[in-house]
Amino acid sequence: MKNVRRTAALALFAALLASVLPLTAGAATGPVGWRTVSYLRAVFVVPPRWPVRDLASEPTSCVRFDVHAVYLGHQGPDPACPARVIGRTEAVQAEPLDAASAAQFPFSPTATTVADLPAFVAPGSETSHAIVVAFPTMGVLVTLSYGADRALVRRILASVRDASGRIGLTAPVRLPVTP
Numbered sequence: 001m002k003n004v005r006r007t008a009a010l011a012l013f014a015a016l017l018a019s020v021l022p023l024t025a026g027a028a029t030g031p032v033g034w035r036t037v038s039y040l041r042a043v044f045v046v047p048p049r050w051p052v053r054d055l056a057s058e059p060t061s062c063v064r065f066d067v068h069a070v071y072l073g074h075q076g077p078d079p080a081c082p083a084r085v086i087g088r089t090e091a092v093q094a095e096p097l098d099a100a101s102a103a104q105f106p107f108s109p110t111a112t113t114v115a116d117l118p119a120f121v122a123p124g125s126e127t128s129h130a131i132v133v134a135f136p137t138m139g140v141l142v143t144l145s146y147g148a149d150r151a152l153v154r155r156i157l158a159s160v161r162d163a164s165g166r167i168g169l170t171a172p173v174r175l176p177v178t179p
Helices: 002-020 150-158
Strands: 034-039 043-046 052-054 070-072 091-096 112-114 117-121 130-136 140-145
Touching: 034 070, 034 091, 043 091, 043 140, 043 150, 130 150, 140 150
Parallel strands: 052 070, 070 091
Antiparallel strands: 034 043, 091 140, 112 117, 117 130, 130 140
């Protein structure tokens, strides 16, 4: 009986310890059942039914922020987009942080941290219903759109981790600075 109690106490202690320890580098966590998505050095979780579109292998895919989905990479030059898109909902696009993506967004000149990673956040999410975050240490730009559920995209954003566990640029990235 004493061994059973000791084993149960150790199991409870291990569970409590695991719940308070920080996440290891590269581990993205979210609600039970969410799926893990990896892109370049970024890892994050999304709801399980969201389709994931690899834009490099689907060059005519249209990045649509009116449907729940995850888009990986740059949109191709000739996407098959509908003539009219109405509204916004929760969706994510992760793309390389390069000259093409960085030039699209005016970033705040002040660095911050997002999900404990160095980041730059584009201003104006309240009006655009999109949170745009550059993670220079991972070389990734993440755009999270939202309709009625801003908390959902914040949960996704909070799950972002660096899969390599490294801190530092793989290549210099220059971000445009708003005046």
